[in-house]
Amino acid sequence: MKLIIVSGRSGSGKSTALHVLEDLGYxxxxxxxxxxxxxxxxxxxxKESTARLKRIAVSIDARNLSDEIANFEDIHHQLRQTGATIETIFLDATDQALLQRFxxxxxxxxxxxxxxxxxxxxxxxxxxLEPIASLADLFVDTTELSIYELRDMVKQRVIGRREQELALLIQSFGFKHGVPVDSDYVFDVRCLPNPYWDTSLRKFTGIDQPVVDFLENEPATLKMVEDLTHFLERWLPSFGESNRSYMTISVGCTGGQHRSVYICEQLGKFFAERYNNVQVRHTELPHLKHVDS
Structure with a gap:
């Protein structure tokens, strides 16, 4: 039996996530x-033989009694002792985004x-809700996500993974816009040569061939890709062995357009051959926010 607990602040997208799970048979x-x-x-x-109860998803939020929320850790411990597979997803957004939505x-x-x-x-x-957030297996920042993007995120990260399998999200971002709050690892690649200073390359991104050629002609870029892949290849299995279900790896450059995008694409290709659930996301490129690897 699998139980998914969906929680988060009001306006963060809990209802949308729950509807996706319902559509998928929960x-x-x-x-x-x-x-x-x-x-x-x-x-x-x-009653495990009852197919309807083999996969359950529940939404828990601030409408619960505060005393019960404060005791969530004890309940969570009891749940794991039943033998059921328990996953907790916590959705949130910036205060300003929540204000605007309300x-x-x-x-x-x-x-x-x-x-x-x-x-x-x-x-x-x-x-x-801090007692629930602190025990979340997956934290999703929905500030910049549309309803449709959130639906895709839930499908790809939660439903797309097999039991006991580590799901990876590799995302690029720009430091001038802030570090993604849902990051497990953050890597800074601003030390690499910047295509932005070549005016002929500014209109392109790290996916476009002219920028790819520029970066791959720099030894430092290839060394960065090599070092990051070796580091992650060495340590990601340890997270899986400790019952970690999700990992979010964020790579940042100044604007999130060139260097970080290229690095994420290379990491995505490398780990897509080693894991079944790998998603590459470019937070500063709206038309390329979700790229399946």
């Missing part, structure tokens, strides 16, 4: 009280009231 429950997680899992494990939809935040503003409620919710 028995889904929205806003399940945390205290019922253990009885539900135990019942489903006992203003756009005119929905009421579950923690806001006459004495608590929307901004205060969003901030309070972050602290309230």
């Amino acid at each position: 028995y889904c429950i929205d806003n399940l009280p945390i205290g019922l997680l253990f009885p539900l899992t135990r019942e489903a494990t006992v 203003h756009a939809t005119r929905r009421k935040h579950p923690l806001s009231n006459d004495r608590t503003s929307l901004k205060e409620a969003i901030d309070s919710e972050k602290h309230l």
Whole structure:
């Protein structure tokens, strides 16, 4: 029996993620009280022959009692002892993005009231859900994701992986836009020669052949790719052996257009031959945000 717990701050995309899982055959429950997680899992494990209960997804958020959220670690430990496969996905976004989403939809935040503003409620919710966030197997920052991109992310990272298999996301980014908060590893490749300073290359990206040729003519680039692949090849299996299900590897350059894109493409090709679930994402290139490897 497999149980996926979907949590995160209000407005981060939990409902979208749960709908995707429902479409993919999971028995889904929205806003399940945390205290019922253990009885539900135990019942489903006992009745494992019932196909409908072999895969369950539940959404848990700030509508739960604060005391139950605070005790989530104990419940989580009990769940793992049932023999069921448990995965926790935590979705979040920046405070500003959440504010904009609530203003756009005119929905009421579950923690806001006459004495608590929307901004205060969003901030309070972050602290309230920390016990769940700290135990998440997968953290997804939905700030820059559309509904459709979030759906693809859930399908590719959660459903696309086999049991006990490490799912990899390799993403490029620009340091001037900030480091992705969902990163497990962050590598800085700003030390490499920058194609941006060649005005004939500025309009291209790290996927385009003129930039590829420029970078591959630099010994430092090839050495960087070699060192990163060797490092990750050496240490990624250790994460899998420690029951880690997901890893997000972020590679950054100044603007996220050239060097980091090229490096991620090379890493994606290398690890796609070694892992079944590898996704390459270019955060600063909207038309190339999701590239399957």
